[in-house]
Amino acid sequence: MLTKKIFPLLLLASLILAACSGSSSAGSSRLKVVASTTLVGDVVEQIGGDLIELTVLFPPGADPHTFEPRPQDIAALSDAQVVVINGMDLEEALEPALEANVKGTLVHASEGIEVLAFEGEEHEGEEHEGEEHHHHEGGDPHTWTDPNNVIVWTQNIAAALAEADPANAKTYQANADAYIASLEELDGWIRTQIEQIPPERRVLVTDHLAFGYFADEYGLKQVGALIGSFSTNAAPSAQELAALEDKIKEQGVPAVFVGKTVNPALAEQVAQDTGVKLVHVYTGSLSEPGGNADSYLAFMRYNVNVIVEALK
Numbered sequence: 565m566l567t568k569k570i571f572p573l574l575l576l577a578s579l580i581l582a583a584c585s586g587s588s589s590a591g592s593s594r595l596k597v598v599a600s601t602t603l604v605g606d607v608v609e610q611i612g613g614d615l616i617e618l619t620v621l622f623p624p625g626a627d628p629h630t631f632e633p634r635p636q637d638i639a640a641l642s643d644a645q646v647v648v649i650n651g652m653d654l655e656e657a658l659e660p661a662l663e664a665n666v667k668g669t670l671v672h673a674s675e676g677i678e679v680l681a682f683e684g685e686e687h688e689g690e691e692h693e694g695e696e697h698h699h700h701e702g703g704d705p706h707t708w709t710d711p712n713n714v715i716v717w718t719q720n721i722a723a724a725l726a727e728a729d730p731a732n733a734k735t736y737q738a739n740a741d742a743y744i745a746s747l748e749e750l751d752g753w754i755r756t757q758i759e760q761i762p763p764e765r766r767v768l769v770t771d772h773l774a775f776g777y778f779a780d781e782y783g784l785k786q787v788g789a790l791i792g793s794f795s796t797n798a799a800p801s802a803q804e805l806a807a808l809e810d811k812i813k814e815q816g817v818p819a820v821f822v823g824k825t826v827n828p829a830l831a832e833q834v835a836q837d838t839g840v841k842l843v844h845v846y847t848g849s850l851s852e853p854g855g856n857a858d859s860y861l862a863f864m865r866y867n868v869n870v871i872v873e874a875l876k
Contacts, residue, residue, distance in 0.1 A: 594616050594617040595616045595617065595725065596617050596643055596644050597617065597647075598618075598620075598641055598648070599618065599619070599648045600655045601620075601628050602626075602850040603848070603849070603850060603863070604648055604717070606859050607714060607721060610743045611721050611725060612739070615729065616725065621641075622849065624850055624852045625824070625852070627826070628848045629656065641665040642665045642667060646668050648724070649670070649671070650673055650674055650705060651672030652703065652707070668728070669727070673716075674705070675716075675720055679703035680703055680776045681704070682704045704773065709776070709777045710780070711747045711754070712781065718747070722736045753865075757872045760876045763783075765876070766785065767784065767785050767786075767817055769812060770789050770790070770847075771821070771830070774847045774848070788812070790805070790820070790830050790831055809834060812840060813838055817838075818875055819840055820834055820838075820840055821843050821870075821874070822843070822844055822845070823845060823848065824844050825848055826847070841874055843870055843871070844870075846866060850863055
């Protein structure tokens with residue numbers, strides 16, 4: 565008889581413990597954070613770790629210049645306590661959704677970076693074939709191509725997470741410090757790799773003007789782009805394309821670098837017309853998990869390796 569009475573009591577105790585455990589989990593919910601691009605998302609994850617619940621809006625391979633938010637993205641923005649974007653009009657198509665739905669803290673990761681003037685700014689108002697020219701008021705938004713700028717991202721993100729979640733501020737800062745050390749190591753490695761390229765061959769022709777910060781920091785020069793814009797959402801005129809091909813031939817440019825998120829047809833035509841190599845790089849997005857560029861550090865190492873190999 566005693567055994568029969570014990571079993572119901574044990575069952576009741578188990579149910580009470582489970583309920584208490586569930587209540588405790590609900591009370592310790594993680595900080596809800598939304599990041600725009602996969603690049604921004606990776607840096608946020610390095611700092612937030614298991615303390616945050618991270619949603620990355622743009623899937624791998626998405627072009628940040630043209631991405632349109634989905635209903636689930638709107639819901640995530642509305643629920644987020646912290647939203648992190650690159651800023652500088654990179655996420656132009658996302659801006660109406662940000663203005664209408666963000667209730668938490670909106671962080672511009674690139675705030676505080678010394679902005680480079682977009683090399684095509686003097687063409688304000690010019691129209692490209694089939695597209696309105698995309699003039700960029702704030703300068704070149706592709707700040708992440710220099711890891712020293714991502715150090716600024718890291719500091720901005722760590723400060724925002726600490727402000728939103730003061731109880732874990734020390735952990736966010738410790739994670740940020742460790743990641744900054746990795747970025748400093750990456751910077752040193754890039755410098756040694758670039759030294760392999762003869763000075764006269766340190767030139768870049770790309771699909772769009774995405775490597776300004778990289779070129780400026782490491783002693784290369786962007787001598788031209790298939791699209792004379794910071795945005796991929798444009799197209800060159802026949803005259804612009806012919807002028808670029810002439811420049812490639814005159815300067816002995818060895819390769820054209822085209823982003824993996826961009827339709828390569830135009831670059832393939834230029835490569836065929838000029839006889840140069842066509843080399844694929846990552847520009848505005850990481851690869852799928854397990855790919856060649858599934859983190860920011862891997863993204864930069866991959867790009868540097870293929871650029872050096874093509875130019876040296």
